[in-house]
Amino acid sequence: MAKSKEVTVEERLRSLYDLQLIDSRIDEIRNVRGELPLEVSDLEDEVAGLKTRLEKLQSSLESVETDITGKKNLIEEAKTLIKKYSEQQKNVRNNREFDSLTKEVEYQELEIELAEKHIREFKAQIEQKKEVIAKTKEHVDQRVNHLKHKKSELDAILSETEKEEKALIKKSEEYKKKIEERLVAAYTRIRKNVKNGLAVVPIERGASGGSYFTIPPQVQMEIGARKKIITDEHSGRILVDGLLAQEEKEKMEKMFKKL
Known part of the structure; x- marks a missing residue:
């Protein structure tokens, strides 16, 4: 041998x-490639976080709009009751009944006043939230564009070097076996x-x-x-x-x- x-x-x-x-x-x-893969990963996390924040802001806006609808319904119900009590006052038998109905009318008028105050406050909240949403959307768009640019940059580098890198890694392993x-x-x-x-x-x-x-x-x-x-x-x-x-x-x- x-x-x-x-x-x-x-x-x-x-x-x-x-x-x-x-x-x-x-x-x-x-x-x-340097820090590009890490930059892209950080940007992806940032964009995901901003989008989650935007969703929460939108949900919060919808919640306030629902509250306004609830207060408007309450006002309509109060108006219906005022009309009903006012009609009943025409047919009362004594002052006690009249006074009782008057208190009911006053209570409903206070409910309307309070609901209208809440609606004004809610509308102010909506304006603030819309402003924050608009700024957040603008920020999201900026970061998404930046992410696209960085991804494009990374993809270009990868397309140029990935094949060579894989071939070199294979060669490195081959040479290690010789030693x-x-x-x-x-x-x-x-x-x-x-x-x-x-x-x-x-x-x-x-x-x-x-x-x-x-x-x-x-x-x-x-x-x-x-x-x-x-x-x-x-x-x-x-x-x-x-x-x-x-x-x-x-x-x-x-x-x-x-x-």
């Missing part, structure tokens, strides 16, 4: 740097703990990428030899030499163009 080919340190470094380039590309795409689990775990841990998610960086001007700490010449030579995996003692990032990084960048750029 043929022995499976042993993966060299250089091959591991290349695979790790390729994985970094893929994941960095995914990060770039997500950064383009031993121990290294993938280390890479993932470093990525979470460092700025910009850069876990594998090349040496630039004698320092690790994105760092100002100089790497000793002896260590630079060891990195260039590609015989062992070396990490930056300051940031913990995995280090690769500039030439390897350049070769892998060119290779991966060609792959990205095909996605």
Whole structure:
């Protein structure tokens, strides 16, 4: 049986740097989207809340209009009773009956007066509520238009990047399978703990990428030899030499163009 080919340190470094380039590309795409998905979600919640408020205001307006109808009915009933008591006064047998009917008429007149006062108050409430409803409707329209604009913006970005992002995520998983689990775990841990998610960086001007700490010449030579995996003692990032990084960048750029 043929022995499976042993993966060299250089091959591991290349695979790790390729994985970094893929994941960095995914990060770039997500950064383009930025806060837009969250903005859209917040706007949707805001619009839903405003619409609920509008419904409550409309319901409250209808309730006041129902109260006015009730008071108008009460006035009509009171007028009917006044007419009835006034007719009865014409046929009373004594002053006591007349006075009793007079009190009933006065009571109904007070009921009419009170109902008319309530109707005036209700009408003032209606005007206030209509004003609030009009302002709320205007605010809802503004936020709905803003939401449409933001959704359109997000949809445009998604249509441009979604296909590429999915392909890159698939590639990222494929490349992780090429690397031993121990290294993938280390890479993932470093990525979470460092700025910009850069876990594998090349040496630039004698320092690790994105760092100002100089790497000793002896260590630079060891990195260039590609015989062992070396990490930056300051940031913990995995280090690769500039030439390897350049070769892998060119290779991966060609792959990205095909996605």
